[in-house]
Amino acid sequence: MIDLLGTIVVKAGSAVPTLSAALALARPHDTVVVEAGRYAEPPIEVTRPVVILGRGRPVFVGRGDHTVIRVTADSVTIAGIAVERVLPSNVAEPSAIRLDSVAHCRVADVEVRDSFFGIYGSAVESCLIENNRVVGPGRSEQESGNAIHLWSSRDVTVRGNVVERYRDGIYLEFVTGSRLEGNRSRDNRRFGLHFMFSDDCLYQENQFSRNGAGVAVMYSKQVRMVANRFEHNRGQAAYGLLLKDITDSRLEKNVFDANTIALYFEAANRVEAVENHFSSNGWAIRMLANSEANVVTGNAFVGNGFDVSTNSRSNASRFDGNFWDRYRGYDLDRDGFGDAPFRPVRLFSLVVEQNEPSLILLRSAFVDLLDAAERVLPILTPETLVDRRPLLAMPGRSR
Amino acid sequence: MRGATRRIIATHATNVGRSRWLLVYTGLLALAAVLLVWLGGSAARALVSLINVVLLLVPLMAVVFGTLYVYNAREFTELLLTQPVERDAAYFGLVGGLAVPLVVAFLVGVGVPLGFAAFSDLTILPGIVALLGVGTLLVLVFTAFAVALAVRVEDRAWGLGAALLVWLVCTVIYDGLILLLLATVRDRPLEIPVLVMTMLNPIDVARIQLLLTFDIAALLGYTGTVYERVFSGLLGRSLAVVVLLVCAMVPLLVGRFWFRRKDF
Amino acid sequence: MSIEVKRLRKRFGRMEVLRGVDLAFATGRTTAIVGPNAAGKTTLIKAILGLVRPDQGSEVWIDGTRVTGESGYRERIGYMPQAARFPPHLTGREVLSVLCRLRGAKDPNLELVDLLGLEPHLDKRVGALSGGSRQKLNAVVATMFRPAVLVLDEPTAGLDPRASAIFKDHLAKATGAGATVLLTSHIVSELEDLAEDLVFLVEGQVRFHGPVDDLKAQAGEAKLERVLARLLEPSP
Secondary structure (H helix, E strand, O other): OEOOOOEEEEOOOOOOOOHHHHHHHOOOOOEEEEEOOEEOOOOEEEOOOOEEEEEOOOEEEOOOOOOOEEEOOOOOEEEOOEEEEEOOOOOOOOEEEEEEOOEOOEEEOOEEEEEOEEEEEEOOEOOEEEOOEEEOOOOOOOOOOOOEEEEEEEOOEEEOOEEEOOOOOEEEEEEEOOEEEOOEEEOOOOOOEEEEOOOOOEEEOOEEEOOOOEEEEEEEEOOEEEOOEEEOOOOOOOEEEEEEEEEEEEEEOOEEEOOOEEEEEEOOEEEEEEOOEEEOOOEEEEEOOOOEEEEEEOOEEEOOOEEEEEOOOOOEEEEEOOEEOOOOOOOOOOOOEOOOOEOOEOHHHHHHHHOHHHHHHOOOHHHHHHHHHHHHOOOOOOOOOOEOOOEOOOOOOOO | OOHHHHHHHHHHHHHHHOOHHHHHHHHHHHHHHHHHHHHOOOHHHHHHHHHHHHHHHHHHHHHHHHHHHHHHOHHHHHHHHOOOOOHHHHHHHHHHHHHHHHHHHHHHHHHHHHHHHHHHOHHHHHHHHHHHHHHHHHHHHHHHHHHHHHHHOOOHHHHHHHHHHHHHHHHHHHHHHHHHHHHHOOOOOOHHHHHHHHHOOHHHHHHHHHHHHHOHHHHHOOOHHHHHHHHOHHHHHHHHHHHHHHHHHHHHHHHHHHHHHOOO | OOEEEEEEEEEEOOEEEEEEEEEEEOOOOEEEEEOOOOOOHHHHHHHHHOOOOOOOOOEEEEOOEEOOOOOHHHHHEEEEOOOOOOOOOOEHHHHHHHHHHHHOOOOOOOHHHHHOOOHHHOOOEHHHOOHHHHHHHHHHHHHOOOOOEEEEEOOOOOOOHHHHHHHHHHHHHHHHOOOEEEEEOOOHHHHHHHOOEEEEEEOOEEEEEEEHHHHHHHHOOOOHHHHHHHHHOOOO
16 A cells, blocks of 8 residues: 555555545655545545645545645645535635645645635745646635635745636735746636735736736735736726735836726835836826825836826826827937926826716817817826826837 | 719719829828828727827818818709709719718728738727728718708808818817716716717717727726717617718708709 | 790899799790899799799799609700809710710710810810810700700800801701700890890899890880890889
8 A cells, every 4th residue: 555655546446545545544755646536535634744646637526515625734745636616605714725834835736626715825834836727616706715815824936827717816915925926817706816914025927817806916015016917907996906005016017908997006105117018008007196106117108098197186206217109299319208298197087087977088189189288288187297208119119 | 873873973973083182182091091000119009099080080071072072063063953863863973972982082091001000910900990980981971961061051161161160069069068068067977968968979979989999998997887888899889880870861861951952 | 845934933032033924935936035134034044944943833834844843854955054164073075975874865966076176175174174165065065965945144155256156056057956045145246146036134024025126126226235225224
């Protein structure tokens, strides 16, 4: 049953027909290989540091009312299996795989299907969650959990996962010093990525598309978001990226395409947005007046309904050296910057603010005339919200 | 269509087609399209920039060219009416003979450069179709307005003025009134009245169709959803086409009524 | 072809241009319609052509049939306006061919084209033609379908003397063949040459209608010019 290398093979009809049976036999650092097949077992508890490997992707089917595999030991690896059937619950948060107060665990290449929560980590440290595919049944927001859920953890890497059709694709709360890389999160009911109270994290090269409300980043500091794509997040309250109570963070080289509101600042301070690309969004940047000392520079704004909108005449952030496709100035001194400043807030965006139905007049000649008049003689739009060095060529692109 | 009408359309169309102004107009449209595609960086952006050409310039051209042509063709129309030709044939011949070259000029001027651009970027094809379709319908609407007014008003300065006024109302003033209404009546939901109002103005109908093709994300947020539900989709598209056709039919038939009773 | 108008009235706004005109033009006769400016001559002609819609109660009869808005009777009418403006970007030949097709005419009479020397100009755009050439084209258009009725509004005003003479000869031939001609003109010699009958209109009413000779006899003058001068004197 256990060979000399410490490998236990689980196979239906054999002496070790279930994973639970294998785990009962296993010594620390043994490897359990699970052969293809469907395994319906009572809740599986992994209490020793073992490696669990599926061969031919065995499927663990839950009864519905419990977490299928729960890990409470450090240094556990789970890979190459599939888990399904965990039903919604109001009292607990049953999941396909749950990591509880562990370190150095790895969950990789796991397929989760039809499960209330997908991969759930609570108080974990230095763990790796990679290349999993977590696809929900697409229930309503109340009946959906989160695909990857981390609570009170640190130093976790979430990499290359595909998360779809959950409430939130990736949910982080009180998570610090972690990295999210190359994940694809789409068609989730609420947020593609939702994180709160999570400082010092890096989000890189992820793709968030068609999520009900886009991505929300709240109550966090020192967040770095680099080269992510936020696209097709549309709807009444849909944001490519919502920043709320975020400080000292940096957004770099992200692409925002075809979102209702691409980037939303609410009480966000000292955030630098550099070299991002905003195209075909309803609103590219919406910055509320309670956001201060942010810097928006080197970005490109192309084909958006509104480039920048705000809710006040005051402005305490800096817009400088961006490319605006609406800019019609010249560069006579040939320094690469337009000679006349550009005011990205259109009068019409204030009108829409006060009076939503007037949105139907977008692109009307009358509205263009209003905007032109306001640009010549700003009365209502924020006086200090002005780009004094608008770029004449789109950054990262030669003319 | 009766043979006489067809012949008169062909006659006017040939005459208009050989006019230098039409050639200049086609050339300018093409130049604008080429420059926008070339300088704008991408064909998709050029399409967005061409919205104003389609919503403002093309109707303006139809109105100005249409009215002036009707006045210039007055003696020839008289001559036709002393032939065994029904008034309806002379009238529809005039409208058709104007509309056909104006539509062709528009389709060639804007469509050909964009068609070439579409070779390298197939995704812009729906946008091109929307732009050309809406533009063509607007040419028909404003040609009909122009002819009707030029038939009714004897003095050419007044007639041109009236046609320009129609254009100005449709493009600018009407939207100003909608905004005024929205600004004054604030305590009641106005989506539906505004929706109905926009349905009565061909430029608004056209604009919203283009909006839904190019700025869909902006509209989907906020109130946009209501409008989106009504105007987009096959039903909304068809409704827009029907409204635009009605907008062309009304001046066309009113013009026919005036033409039938006109003393030359 | 006979033409009859009964109780012909036409009002433009507050101006009453024709106030009950009753006239009958006999087949084969040439009648000049004469009168001071704004007497209603052009309106009368346009009413007969159907360009102007007469007021209620007016009747126009052509060859014993009442005209009520249909266009068929114009098959047999040729009209020569004072100055025709054809679509400027068509050639003369194209204009003629369009009109032929509209009429379904297979064998138009293009004698005048040769007589007036128009042939070399037929392939030029009408807009490029001189006023005289355009008027020649106008004369061709009026006569090419061998009309039974010819309505001419100041026909020779834009023609040079030679073309004018040729046209008059052509006209004489047509009347010889039985055509009814109505014409207006300010050129007395032309009236003297052409008119057999004369209608004198003043302020929308017929003051005289009858053979020119009768009028001369009544007035005791041998020259039409004198007669017309007397008629045009303000009435006492």
